[in-house]
Amino acid sequence: xxxxxxxxxxxxxxxxxxxxxxxxxxGSDTDAPSVTSPQPADAxxxxxxxxxxxxxASATEIDAGSITFELTNDGEMSHDLVLDGDPGGATAVIGPxxxxxxxxxxxxxxxxxxxxxxxxxxxxxxxxxxxx
Numbered sequence: 001x002x003x004x005x006x007x008x009x010x011x012x013x014x015x016x017x018x019x020x021x022x023x024x025x026x027g028s029d030t031d032a033p034s035v036t037s038p039q040p041a042d043a044x045x046x047x048x049x050x051x052x053x054x055x056x057a058s059a060t061e062i063d064a065g066s067i068t069f070e071l072t073n074d075g076e077m078s079h080d081l082v083l084d085g086d087p088g089g090a091t092a093v094i095g096p097x098x099x100x101x102x103x104x105x106x107x108x109x110x111x112x113x114x115x116x117x118x119x120x121x122x123x124x125x126x127x128x129x130x131x132x
Contacts, residue, residue, distance in 0.1 A: 043068040043103050046129070050079040050115065053123035061130045064108050070101040079120065081127075084112040093117055106131045 043066040047058040052075045071081040071091045078096075083089025083104060091100035093116075108131050115125035 040066045040068070040103060042066055045070055047072070048081055048113075048127065049074045050081070050125070051075040052077055053115075053120055053125045055081070055113070055115075055125060055127040057127055057129070060128065061132060062106075064106055064131050066103060066105050067131075068101055068103040069113070070099060072099045073097060078117055079115050079125070080117060081113050082116045084114060089113075090116075108132055 044062055045058075045068045046062060048069055048071045049056045050071055050073050069081055069083070069089075069091070071079070071094065073079050073094045073096050076096050078093050080093045080100075081091045081102075083102075086104060089102055089104045091102055094100050111129050111131060113127045113129065114121040
Protein backbone atom coordinates (compact mmCIF):
# COMPACT_ATOMS: atom_id res chain seq x y z
CA UNK A 1 0.00 0.00 0.00
CA UNK A 2 2.85 2.36 0.81
CA UNK A 3 4.33 1.96 -2.71
CA UNK A 4 1.00 2.86 -4.31
CA UNK A 5 0.71 5.99 -2.14
CA UNK A 6 4.26 7.06 -3.04
CA UNK A 7 3.56 6.56 -6.76
CA UNK A 8 0.32 8.55 -6.48
CA UNK A 9 2.11 11.42 -4.73
CA UNK A 10 4.89 11.43 -7.34
CA UNK A 11 2.29 11.44 -10.12
CA UNK A 12 0.47 14.36 -8.51
CA UNK A 13 3.77 16.26 -8.18
CA UNK A 14 4.53 15.72 -11.87
CA UNK A 15 1.05 16.91 -12.88
CA UNK A 16 1.43 20.01 -10.67
CA UNK A 17 4.88 20.80 -12.13
CA UNK A 18 3.57 20.51 -15.70
CA UNK A 19 0.57 22.71 -14.87
CA UNK A 20 2.86 25.37 -13.37
CA UNK A 21 5.18 25.25 -16.36
CA UNK A 22 2.29 25.64 -18.78
CA UNK A 23 0.81 28.48 -16.75
CA UNK A 24 4.17 30.26 -16.95
CA UNK A 25 4.11 30.17 -20.75
CA UNK A 26 1.76 33.14 -20.93
CA GLY A 27 3.96 35.41 -18.83
CA SER A 28 5.25 38.82 -19.76
CA ASP A 29 8.90 37.94 -20.38
CA THR A 30 9.69 40.39 -23.19
CA ASP A 31 12.81 38.44 -24.20
CA ALA A 32 10.79 35.34 -25.06
CA PRO A 33 9.51 35.20 -28.64
CA SER A 34 5.76 35.67 -28.70
CA VAL A 35 3.13 37.00 -31.04
CA THR A 36 1.92 39.15 -28.16
CA SER A 37 5.26 40.87 -27.60
CA PRO A 38 5.56 44.22 -29.33
CA GLN A 39 7.89 44.54 -32.27
CA PRO A 40 10.01 47.65 -32.75
CA ALA A 41 8.19 50.26 -34.83
CA ASP A 42 11.14 50.57 -37.21
CA ALA A 43 11.61 46.82 -37.75
CA UNK A 44 11.29 45.29 -41.21
CA UNK A 45 8.89 42.35 -41.01
CA UNK A 46 9.68 39.18 -42.93
CA UNK A 47 6.76 36.76 -42.96
CA UNK A 48 7.85 33.13 -43.14
CA UNK A 49 5.60 30.15 -43.79
CA UNK A 50 6.71 26.69 -42.65
CA UNK A 51 5.50 23.45 -44.21
CA UNK A 52 6.98 19.98 -44.34
CA UNK A 53 10.05 20.41 -45.16
CA UNK A 54 10.58 23.93 -46.36
CA UNK A 55 10.00 27.63 -45.88
CA UNK A 56 8.67 30.42 -48.04
CA ALA A 57 9.46 34.02 -47.11
CA SER A 58 7.94 37.36 -48.05
CA ALA A 59 11.49 38.59 -48.75
CA THR A 60 14.96 37.05 -48.95
CA GLU A 61 16.84 40.31 -49.56
CA ILE A 62 16.44 42.77 -46.70
CA ASP A 63 17.97 46.10 -45.67
CA ALA A 64 20.27 45.99 -42.63
CA GLY A 65 18.82 46.96 -39.27
CA SER A 66 16.05 45.69 -37.04
CA ILE A 67 14.29 42.71 -38.64
CA THR A 68 11.31 40.79 -37.28
CA PHE A 69 10.91 37.24 -38.55
CA GLU A 70 7.29 36.15 -38.13
CA LEU A 71 6.82 32.40 -38.56
CA THR A 72 3.44 30.86 -39.34
CA ASN A 73 3.24 27.10 -39.25
CA ASP A 74 1.19 26.17 -42.31
CA GLY A 75 2.27 22.54 -42.06
CA GLU A 76 0.95 19.56 -40.16
CA MET A 77 3.96 19.04 -37.85
CA SER A 78 5.66 21.24 -35.25
CA HIS A 79 8.33 23.63 -36.56
CA ASP A 80 10.46 26.58 -35.47
CA LEU A 81 12.73 29.15 -37.09
CA VAL A 82 16.29 29.57 -35.80
CA LEU A 83 18.86 32.12 -36.95
CA ASP A 84 22.10 30.15 -37.25
CA GLY A 85 24.73 31.40 -34.80
CA ASP A 86 22.42 33.78 -32.89
CA PRO A 87 21.08 32.35 -29.62
CA GLY A 88 18.49 35.15 -29.35
CA GLY A 89 17.24 34.62 -32.88
CA ALA A 90 14.68 31.86 -32.61
CA THR A 91 10.97 31.27 -32.36
CA ALA A 92 9.43 28.73 -30.06
CA VAL A 93 8.58 25.35 -31.53
CA ILE A 94 5.01 25.91 -32.69
CA GLY A 95 2.23 23.63 -33.78
CA PRO A 96 0.11 23.72 -36.93
CA UNK A 97 -1.73 27.01 -37.37
CA UNK A 98 0.35 28.85 -34.76
CA UNK A 99 2.49 31.96 -35.23
CA UNK A 100 5.55 33.24 -33.38
CA UNK A 101 8.22 35.85 -34.03
CA UNK A 102 11.57 37.24 -33.00
CA UNK A 103 13.38 40.49 -33.75
CA UNK A 104 17.13 40.85 -34.35
CA UNK A 105 19.48 43.57 -35.56
CA UNK A 106 21.42 42.37 -38.60
CA UNK A 107 24.41 43.83 -40.40
CA UNK A 108 24.95 43.30 -44.14
CA UNK A 109 25.77 39.71 -45.01
CA UNK A 110 24.27 36.32 -45.76
CA UNK A 111 22.33 34.53 -43.01
CA UNK A 112 20.92 31.03 -42.65
CA UNK A 113 17.69 30.23 -40.83
CA UNK A 114 16.58 26.65 -40.20
CA UNK A 115 14.17 24.37 -38.35
CA UNK A 116 15.77 22.74 -35.31
CA UNK A 117 13.04 20.11 -34.84
CA UNK A 118 14.31 16.56 -35.34
CA UNK A 119 16.02 16.14 -38.72
CA UNK A 120 13.96 18.88 -40.44
CA UNK A 121 17.07 20.90 -41.29
CA UNK A 122 18.65 17.92 -43.05
CA UNK A 123 15.38 17.39 -44.95
CA UNK A 124 15.55 20.91 -46.43
CA UNK A 125 14.04 23.28 -43.88
CA UNK A 126 16.68 25.94 -44.51
CA UNK A 127 16.20 29.54 -45.63
CA UNK A 128 19.02 31.83 -46.72
CA UNK A 129 18.57 35.60 -46.61
CA UNK A 130 20.79 38.41 -47.79
CA UNK A 131 21.01 41.59 -45.74
CA UNK A 132 22.25 44.64 -47.68
